[in-house]
Amino acid sequence: xxxxxxxxxxxxxxxxxxxxxxxxxxxxxxxxxxxxxxxxxxxxxxxxxxxxxxxxxxxxxxxxxxxxxxxxxxxxxxxxxxxxxxxxxxxxxxxxxxxxxxxxxxxxxxxxxxxxxxxxxxxxxxxxxxxxxxxxxxxxxxxxxxxxxxxxxxxxxxxxxxxxxxxxxxxxxxxxxxxxxxxxxxxxxxxxxxxxxxxxxxxxxxxxxxxxxxxxxxxxxxxxxxxxxxxxxxxxxxxxxxxxxxxxxxxxxxxxxxxxxxxxxxxxxxxxxxxxxxxxxxxxxxxxxx
Amino acid sequence: xxxxxxxxxxxxxxxxxxxxxxxxxxxxxxxxxxxxxxxxxxxxxxxxxxxxxxxxxxxxxxxxxxxxxxxxxxxxxxxxxxxxxxxxxxxxxxxxxxxxxxxxxxxxxxxxxxxxxxxxxxxxxxxxxxxxxxxxxxxxxxxxxxxxxxxxxxxxxxxxxxxxxxxxxxxxxxxxxxxxxxxxxxxxxxxxxxxxxxxxxxxxxxxxxxxxxxxxxxxxxxxxxxxxxxxxxxxxxxxxxxxxxxxxxxxxxxxxxxxxxxxxxxxxxxxxxxxxxxxxxxxxxxxxxxxxxxxxxxxxxxxxxxxxxxxxxxxxxx
Numbered sequence: 015x016x017x018x019x020x021x022x023x024x025x026x027x028x029x030x031x032x033x034x035x036x037x038x039x040x041x042x043x044x045x046x047x048x049x050x051x052x053x054x055x056x057x058x059x060x061x062x063x064x065x066x067x068x069x070x071x072x073x074x075x076x077x078x079x080x081x082x083x084x085x086x087x088x089x090x091x092x093x094x095x096x097x098x099x100x101x102x103x104x105x106x107x108x109x110x111x112x113x114x115x116x117x118x119x120x121x122x123x124x125x126x127x128x129x130x131x132x133x134x135x136x137x138x139x140x141x142x143x144x145x146x147x148x149x150x151x152x153x154x155x156x157x158x159x160x161x162x163x164x165x166x167x168x169x170x171x172x173x174x175x176x177x178x179x180x181x182x183x184x185x186x187x188x189x190x191x192x193x194x195x196x197x198x199x200x201x202x203x204x205x206x207x208x209x210x211x212x213x214x215x216x217x218x219x220x221x222x223x224x225x226x227x228x229x230x231x232x233x234x235x236x237x238x239x240x241x242x243x244x245x246x247x248x249x250x251x252x253x254x255x256x257x258x259x260x261x262x263x264x265x266x267x268x269x270x271x272x273x274x275x276x277x278x279x280x281x282x283x284x285x286x287x288x289x290x291x292x293x294x295x296x297x298x299x300x301x302x303x304x
Numbered sequence: 305x306x307x308x309x310x311x312x313x314x315x316x317x318x319x320x321x322x323x324x325x326x327x328x329x330x331x332x333x334x335x336x337x338x339x340x341x342x343x344x345x346x347x348x349x350x351x352x353x354x355x356x357x358x359x360x361x362x363x364x365x366x367x368x369x370x371x372x373x374x375x376x377x378x379x380x381x382x383x384x385x386x387x388x389x390x391x392x393x394x395x396x397x398x399x400x401x402x403x404x405x406x407x408x409x410x411x412x413x414x415x416x417x418x419x420x421x422x423x424x425x426x427x428x429x430x431x432x433x434x435x436x437x438x439x440x441x442x443x444x445x446x447x448x449x450x451x452x453x454x455x456x457x458x459x460x461x462x463x464x465x466x467x468x469x470x471x472x473x474x475x476x477x478x479x480x481x482x483x484x485x486x487x488x489x490x491x492x493x494x495x496x497x498x499x500x501x502x503x504x505x506x507x508x509x510x511x512x513x514x515x516x517x518x519x520x521x522x523x524x525x526x527x528x529x530x531x532x533x534x535x536x537x538x539x540x541x542x543x544x545x546x547x548x549x550x551x552x553x554x555x556x557x558x559x560x561x562x563x564x565x566x567x568x569x570x571x572x573x574x575x576x577x578x579x580x581x582x583x584x585x586x587x588x589x590x591x592x593x594x595x596x597x598x599x600x601x602x603x604x605x606x607x608x609x610x611x612x613x614x615x616x617x618x619x620x621x622x
Contacts, residue, residue: 116466124498128502146439147437188442
């Protein structure tokens with residue numbers, strides 16, 4: 015584009031404007047006026063394209079550190095993003111994000127997190143500080159008893175919010191992901207239902223467990239929310255974020271899950287909402303793994 | 305400052321390995337040579353010797369040392385040869401395995417979390433996962449009493465900023481929050497744990513200094529005066545390790561040397577952990593506390609190769 019447009023003289027540019035009535039309308043004061051809506055679309059597309067290129071090239075540690083910083087700056091509405099990063103990254107990736115955060119912002123993440131507002135603080139500080147065991151060993155007895163601990167905490171939600179319970183926070187922030195999957199399994203065995211259903215009013219806990227135990231389902235939902243017509247800017251930004259951050263991790267499984275959940279291929283939804291180079295980039299990142 | 309002395313010209317790891325092999329395999333094990341070589345090599349050099357020895361002789365040097373050297377000397381030298389993160393991970397595991405761990409045992413964890421660099425603590429966490437199939441935090445959860453768990457978990461989870469960045473306003477407000485918690489006898493508050501676990505060490509020292517200036521008493525004294533329980537004893541160790549680790553280690557060494565029987569394990573642990581960091585300061589502190597030099601105390605209470613090894617490390621023996 016730059017090499018073609020950059021060579022045009024003013025006559026070429028005028029001729030181009032006159033020959034594209036879809037974008038340029040002859041104004042009553044005798045100039046070819048660019049349609050406002052189209053300018054806005056182009057700006058957005060270039061911005062989205064810039065964002066995706068920058069995020070894609072950036073080192074994953076720096077990318078995550080900047081996302082964390084953005085979430086912290088935005089406040090409680092963005093705590094979900096902190097949970098997402100702390101729970102869907104591997105132990106080494108999360109450590110990397112902590113290192114990058116120190117280089118970029120001259121503080122440790124947990125230092126900043128300890129000064130956040132809201133009851134989620136205890137959970138968030140512990141989540142960003144975790145370094146989980148990633149091997150295959152699971153103590154089934156402990157998993158079973160922790161399922162019961164969770165059930166009791168959920169039942170007593172009126173007396174005390176589980177998110178403020180040291181024991182619950184400890185289970186969620188120190189156990190390995192495999193162990194927590196076993197806890198969820200025992201919960202279903204003992205109480206006959208998925209723990210998700212009982213956590214509906216406790217969003218942070220629900221998101222935490224989902225990110226840890228079933229990240230593909232979590233990311234499918236985030237993507238689906240981003241495609242909705244009434245999605246706000248933050249929600250829409252998730253499209254870039256999810257595709258870029260999961261492309262080298264579990265994009266294939268997310269595509270399958272999305273298909274299963276929403277009965278529409280992910281690539282098609284992207285074609286519906288994204289434009290131009292931004293769309294092409296998204297599609298090519300997905301195609302690498304499909 | 306370190307007391308470990310290195311030779312002006314350090315022999316190559318191959319030369320060292322060969323001389324050690326001869327010392328280990330000869331008619332009688334040549335302790336002198338072993339102490340002479342290993343007692344004058346830093347962590348990086350010891351690691352190279354270990355790798356070279358393994359390559360050349362297809363055997364672990366630690367294994368050979370443990371077989372050849374008996375008793376406390378063998379244990380101390382094997383300990384010295386371990387990579388510090390693995391060494392500390394194994395130390396914590398052994399400490400926790402013992403059953404009801406009191407302050408004297410748990411302070412080992414505090415030392416690792418508060419008296420060494422954030423990168424070292426992180427390396428210990430990584431080593432623990434590799435070695436023991438669970439995270440350090442999980443081990444603490446299953447073995448430590450609940451009143452102390454929260455503080456220890458917070459401390460070992462930290463990855464503190466490692467540069468000298470101090471905000472005096474934060475020092476002031478943190479000191480006030482700590483003061484309030486002490487006055488209200490609510491030392492198990494989340495905020496106490498967060499302040500001690502998440503702030504960088506320089507910030508915390510500034511906070512403790514501010515506390516002393518504002519409330520006319522050092523913070524660890526204020527804590528000890530407010531009551532006596534395990535949590536307060538542990539908090540005292542935490543603050544000492546952050547603010548003046550040389551005082552803490554001088555105390556550990558004194559405790560290991562006092563009494564009828566010398567605690568060889570704790571003595572070796574404290575000395576070996578600090579010879580490359582701040583052993584000179586510890587020696588000064590020891591002298592201030594006990595009016596006898598550490599060198600003299602070690603001579604009086606230990607003997608044989610073990611004594612020679614420790615004396616070499618603390619710079620009292622060429």
